[in-house]
Amino acid sequence: MTAGKAFMVTGGASGIGEATAALLAASGAAVTVADRDETGGTAVAQRLVAAGGQAQFVKLDVRDEDSVKAAVTQAVAAFGRLDGAVNSAGVEQKGQWLHELDVADWDFCTSINLRGMFLCVKHQIAAMLPTGGAIVAVSSAAAVKGLVGSAEYCAGKAGVLGLVRAAAADYADRGIRINALLPGGTATPLARRSTAGNPRLAGTLRIPMGRMAQPEEIAAAAIWLVSDGSSYVTGACLAADGGMTIA
Numbered sequence: 437m438t439a440g441k442a443f444m445v446t447g448g449a450s451g452i453g454e455a456t457a458a459l460l461a462a463s464g465a466a467v468t469v470a471d472r473d474e475t476g477g478t479a480v481a482q483r484l485v486a487a488g489g490q491a492q493f494v495k496l497d498v499r500d501e502d503s504v505k506a507a508v509t510q511a512v513a514a515f516g517r518l519d520g521a522v523n524s525a526g527v528e529q530k531g532q533w534l535h536e537l538d539v540a541d542w543d544f545c546t547s548i549n550l551r552g553m554f555l556c557v558k559h560q561i562a563a564m565l566p567t568g569g570a571i572v573a574v575s576s577a578a579a580v581k582g583l584v585g586s587a588e589y590c591a592g593k594a595g596v597l598g599l600v601r602a603a604a605a606d607y608a609d610r611g612i613r614i615n616a617l618l619p620g621g622t623a624t625p626l627a628r629r630s631t632a633g634n635p636r637l638a639g640t641l642r643i644p645m646g647r648m649a650q651p652e653e654i655a656a657a658a659i660w661l662v663s664d665g666s667s668y669v670t671g672a673c674l675a676a677d678g679g680m681t682i683a
């Protein structure tokens with residue numbers, strides 16, 4: 437249900453975004469891999485093409501509106517339209533106590549995870565107005581849990597839920613669906629950096645399924661949310677977290 441369609445995946449150079457781009461390309465979709473990591477993103481796009489898929493890499497910094505606008509324009513130019521987007525670009529928390537958290541660290545994290553999400557959703561919606569489409573905002577179980585040492589991350593990810601609900605309400609009758617995906621702990625470079633920089637965190641997390649997700653398990657949920665299989669789903673928050681948010 438994604439074959440023949442054109443998608444943009446931010447954060448597509450690594451982790452959940454990379455797995456999502458790979459699953460989309462394998463399904464017969466054309467994929468724009470967008471990331472600030474040019475080396476990693478180019479390698480991902482090349483791998484997808486070598487495997488017989490349709491893909492391009494576009495360099496993008498989600499904090500910068502001109503960069504986001506140009507990336508969306510390049511996605512539409514390459515494949516003729518934009519049917520869907522999975523916004524996975526993001527960074528982890530510093531692991532600080534809130535009273536010791538620098539404003540610069542707060543601003544860095546929220547400028548990517550929340551402001552960057554706003555800019556991507558804004559320009560993707562503009563590109564989808566003529567055709568309709570579906571957008572996934574990768575939030576986190578941290579949006580609804582109080583994780584230790586994670587104020588800037590939890591706040592930004594919770595803000596994404598508000599953005600998604602408001603955007604879904606604005607475009608529900610214009611053929612554009614916007615949903616939030618809430619992964620739990622997922623085996624990616626971000627999760628490794630996050631627990632290394634925040635040793636208190638690992639001891640407080642409980643995952644009822646007893647293991648972290650593989651990125652492909654989160655990608656499968658993202659792909660359902662941008663496919664026609666979820667045609668009546670908008671403004672939703674789908675947890676793919678091994679039960680973390682119910683623990």
Ligand SMILES: NC(=O)c1ccc[n+]([C@@H]2O[C@H](COP(=O)([O-])OP(=O)(O)OC[C@H]3O[C@@H](n4cnc5c(N)ncnc54)[C@H](O)[C@@H]3O)[C@@H](O)[C@H]2O)c1
Pocket residue numbers: 446447448449450451452453470471472473476496497498499523524525526527528548552574575576577578618619620621622623624625626627
């Ligand atoms: N891994 C987890 O346990 C976990 C859990 C919940 C939510 N998430 C969320 O999932 C998303 C993907 O995380 P991941 O674990 O795959 O991490 P990752 O580090 O493997 O991938 C994140 C990608 O985002 C890119 N990126 C970062 N800042 C950017 C910017 N300013 N502009 C463009 N690209 C930028 C990075 O270059 C990287 O390729 C993030 O939003 C993260 O917060 C991850």
